[in-house]
Amino acid sequence: MAHADPITVAIERQIDPTRTIEATSWMQAGVDLAAGFDGFLGSGWVRAGVESELWYMLYRFTDISTLEAWEESPQRNWWLDSGRAFAKEVRTERRTGIEGWFDAPLGLALADPATGPIQQIIPPAPPRWKQAISIWLGFFPMNLLFSWLFGFIPGFETFPLPLRVLISTLVLTPIMAYWVLPWVTRMLRPWLQR
Structure with a gap:
């Protein structure tokens, strides 16, 4: 599931x-x-x-x-x-x-x-620029690692660019959504909520 x-x-x-x-x-x-x-x-x-x-x-x-x-x-x-x-x-x-x-x-x-x-203020989502930095901090190392690892696959660089991007996004999107971004936002929470 x-x-x-x-x-x-x-x-x-x-x-x-x-x-x-x-x-x-x-x-x-x-x-x-x-x-x-x-x-x-x-x-x-x-x-x-x-x-x-x-x-x-x-x-x-x-x-x-x-x-x-x-x-x-x-x-x-x-x-x-x-x-x-x-x-x-x-x-x-x-x-x-x-x-x-x-x-x-x-x-x-x-x-x-x-x-x-209970009179509690609900903190709003952080500003978009902080969200963008957080996403980039997770995405850049994952994309770099993916590119490096897939560079060892013989002939991968000869695949058409749209196919390579399709493969990378299919692999990286669930990794980012379920593991990397939750971890990054947990680590950056004090800064994000400041």
Whole structure:
């Protein structure tokens, strides 16, 4: 079975400020519903501030199929319908692929049913230039090693350039995605989050 990276969804909602008690219960109900689905890794919500109408909800699933099972479920549709009178979705963002490698570990804010939301700032993905440097630091040595090793294969240099690039990308992409980039981002995490 192929390994799949977790997917984090961030949703920004505008909440009617006269209905914050209902909204608080409604947000917690959404967390509780999602928790009953296979592949659920965690969820949480925070308010932008005491007076703010903007509330943020995050949830994470193990892969796209478990995420879609939640997002297309009758339970979620019922829950969304029940909040339409006071909650308006402003923006949704999914973090997968490259940006997902740069997520902070345990970077989700959790809502405790007894005390309400934990006011934790969720660190954004590092700037693109830091992401680009991190990817390059993994890609350059891997590409160099690949080129050196495949230089020992007799006649490899006579293959047409598109075929050589196809072979190198087929070999290097899974190595980068599953081993090199997770390791590089772990090693560089303090710099990436600074």
